[in-house]
Amino acid sequence: MVTLKNLTAGYENAPIIQNINMDIKEGEIVGLLGHNGSGKTTLALTLLGFTKIFSGKAEIDGIDVKKEKREIRKLVSMLMQVPDNQLFARTIYEELAIAPYKRGLSQTEIEDIVNTIATQIGMKDKLHHSVHKLSFGQKKKVAMGVLLSIDPKYYILDEPMAGLDFEGRSFMEKTIKELKERGKGILLISHDVLSLTLCHKIYIMKNGKVVEVVDGKNIKDIIPDLPQWGLYMPTL
Amino acid sequence: MYTALILLFTFLSSQIRSLAEGLFIAAIWAVLMVYFGLSRKTLKALSVLGVVEMMMFILILLTPGPPLFSIGPIVITTTGLYLFFRAIVRWFFAVSLTLQITETVGIETLMTEWEKIGIPEILIKIILLTYRYLFIFLDTLKNLLVAIKMRDISLNPLRKEGRYIGSSVVKQLLLESFHRYKLVSLAISMRGGMYISGYSPHLKSRKIKPQFIHIALLCLIGGSILWLL
Ligand SMILES: Nc1ncnc2c1ncn2[C@@H]1O[C@H](COP(=O)(O)OP(=O)(O)OP(=O)(O)O)[C@@H](O)[C@H]1O
Ligand SMILES: [Mg+2]
Numbered sequence: 001m002v003t004l005k006n007l008t009a010g011y012e013n014a015p016i017i018q019n020i021n022m023d024i025k026e027g028e029i030v031g032l033l034g035h036n037g038s039g040k041t042t043l044a045l046t047l048l049g050f051t052k053i054f055s056g057k058a059e060i061d062g063i064d065v066k067k068e069k070r071e072i073r074k075l076v077s078m079l080m081q082v083p084d085n086q087l088f089a090r091t092i093y094e095e096l097a098i099a100p101y102k103r104g105l106s107q108t109e110i111e112d113i114v115n116t117i118a119t120q121i122g123m124k125d126k127l128h129h130s131v132h133k134l135s136f137g138q139k140k141k142v143a144m145g146v147l148l149s150i151d152p153k154y155y156i157l158d159e160p161m162a163g164l165d166f167e168g169r170s171f172m173e174k175t176i177k178e179l180k181e182r183g184k185g186i187l188l189i190s191h192d193v194l195s196l197t198l199c200h201k202i203y204i205m206k207n208g209k210v211v212e213v214v215d216g217k218n219i220k221d222i223i224p225d226l227p228q229w230g231l232y233m234p235t236l
Numbered sequence: 237m238y239t240a241l242i243l244l245f246t247f248l249s250s251q252i253r254s255l256a257e258g259l260f261i262a263a264i265w266a267v268l269m270v271y272f273g274l275s276r277k278t279l280k281a282l283s284v285l286g287v288v289e290m291m292m293f294i295l296i297l298l299t300p301g302p303p304l305f306s307i308g309p310i311v312i313t314t315t316g317l318y319l320f321f322r323a324i325v326r327w328f329f330a331v332s333l334t335l336q337i338t339e340t341v342g343i344e345t346l347m348t349e350w351e352k353i354g355i356p357e358i359l360i361k362i363i364l365l366t367y368r369y370l371f372i373f374l375d376t377l378k379n380l381l382v383a384i385k386m387r388d389i390s391l392n393p394l395r396k397e398g399r400y401i402g403s404s405v406v407k408q409l410l411l412e413s414f415h416r417y418k419l420v421s422l423a424i425s426m427r428g429g430m431y432i433s434g435y436s437p438h439l440k441s442r443k444i445k446p447q448f449i450h451i452a453l454l455c456l457i458g459g460s461i462l463w464l465l
Contacts, residue, residue, distance in 0.1 A: 045422075048422060048426070050418075050422055069425075070425075073425050073426050074428075076426075077426045078422075078426065080419065080423065082419075084375075084416075085416055085419040085420050085422075085423055086423045087423075088368055088420055088423065088424060088430060089430075089431075090342065094432065097432060098427050098428075098429065098430065098431070098432060099427045099428060101429075101432045102427060102428035102429045103428070132375075146427070150426060150427055150428075152426075
């Protein structure tokens, strides 16, 4: 379980997120909704021990984020908002192979994992293509593939749907559902309420603070309140 | 093997003193360049680094000696000009071949060689990160330049506007690439590392024959012996 207690964190001498209380259980999808600059990415990075914690506590399965960064990064992985920051290998094959290789799996096991994930993300025929020539949406799918290859216990997905077409979105949605079935804990970040329909509960952030926690079932009820949190109402 | 080749070649090109020596290095350079196949990434990196290297121009201005000609208060000396060209030539051969080999056989292959020789892992990690950082830096620079061009801003250092924009671009570039570098390191640590030791599909696809490397090394060693005589 991921537990945040009265957490205040940010960069250098700027606390960005303040007094956050949150928990994410295994097999649960938790949504994080907020306007641009509300601190969603900062919160996500905090869970990986990337930001400075000013006060309060962040724990994952009882491990203190502040103290045991290495251990934490074995438990949690994040789909970064900008896929270029996530991808650093030459080819899609390598992107997907590094994590299983580092876990010490054999060559055949690695090949198996790479092939399964490549099929899932629809890149089976592009395995040996160079990553930096891919389009934004393709990079995002590869980045999601990388996360699947790491296969952590907790997934943080920073705007997984943004910039994707219909097919890409359905892929993400399907993958997220499967992860939940496999008992993974998921933090799903978005500024678009429509992409949070899968969530068990949704935290709403405004200017670095959690202003509301909504049950996933009642997602429709909050639609009229969206503008007051700096979010847009879905219309047709 | 590649490491030895790079080291020897770099060392020899840093010793170029005469035209004959330069020609010897140039001949080996040309063969190796053709053999490894020029990549666009190498060219890009080379052109950016080349701009930095041109700063060696200072050499011309600072070296005392018999004046060749002068532009206003600036006196160009023969020694200065000679030193400048020598620096550029040495730099060019060494850097271009190193980049070229690293790009085509893959830094991973080189680092695997290092691993085998027993070079500490921490050093290898630092080098890998620096290498990635160079490309992140170039990428960031490219994006920034596009953004500047779109706004129709001139980077002419002779104009006040150009200088102002130029200096803030440099600052922006460093901040931006440092920020990205930190995020990429995070991505690396989430995956538990950044390269697959001893595995390089590139090497397989390029099929560089080890005999060739041996011949190149022999030529270099032979050349350097002649050199010393
Ligand atoms: N490296 C940094 N150093 C200092 N301040 C930062 C840094 N990164 C982000 N911030 C600031 O933190 C605040 C929250 O940024 P964050 O990226 O967490 O927002 P976000 O909710 O993810 O927004 P978006 O929807 O645009 O992704 C912003 O005001 C931003 O300026
Ligand atoms: Mg964000």
